[in-house]
Amino acid sequence: VQLVESGGGVVQPGGSLRLSCAASGFTFSNYAMHWVRQAPGKGLEWVAFIRYDGKYKYYADSVKGRFTISRDNSKNTLYLQMNSLRAEDTAMYYCAQETDAFDIWGHGTMVTVSS
């Protein structure tokens, strides 16, 4: 069972990035997924959730209207489209599989928002 995030990098304020999370070792289409982030030296912050079939999505207030979570079950991949990025979005972004809670985590991809 493995989750591998990619797509992070350095972006200017107001810019966009799309993160990906490639899943393997389990039937991706059967599981809900989350994005969780962690600013440098700070705690965990839940970002977004998507149900196994993509029909239900929830967002943290801090990203609502700017970030979009999606998935392609045919490609076993989870996405996070991030627009209108701000300095406070700088963080390590993790994807996590939900069996019972945040069961399986990737190693994360770093997003830095800076001019």
Added chain:
Amino acid sequence: QAGLTQPPSVSKGLRQTATLTCTGNSNNVGNQGAAWLQQHQGHPPKLLSYRNNNRPSGISERFSASRSGNTASLTITGLQPEDEADYYCSAWDSSLSAWVFGGGTKLTVL
């Protein structure tokens, strides 16, 4: 979104017992209970328990969770050096339609 409340730090001696707390409200911890995660420096979090006292396979019996009202607790017995880490609680908040995390507790094993 309001988070859950955890003490910033706890220190205990080797082979002692540590109890970490996580306080929420009736919409989150008091409703569906809490999950606990452990994070070592430089590593992703690892799930220790969910819905109060269910342990994923492979998690030591030294870790046990419970809940009383709106407060969840994680008890770690026989503390080992490798237990030194950050511990987070999390819960679904039905009034916010969002998951919330505690600020984390740094456990130091003396």
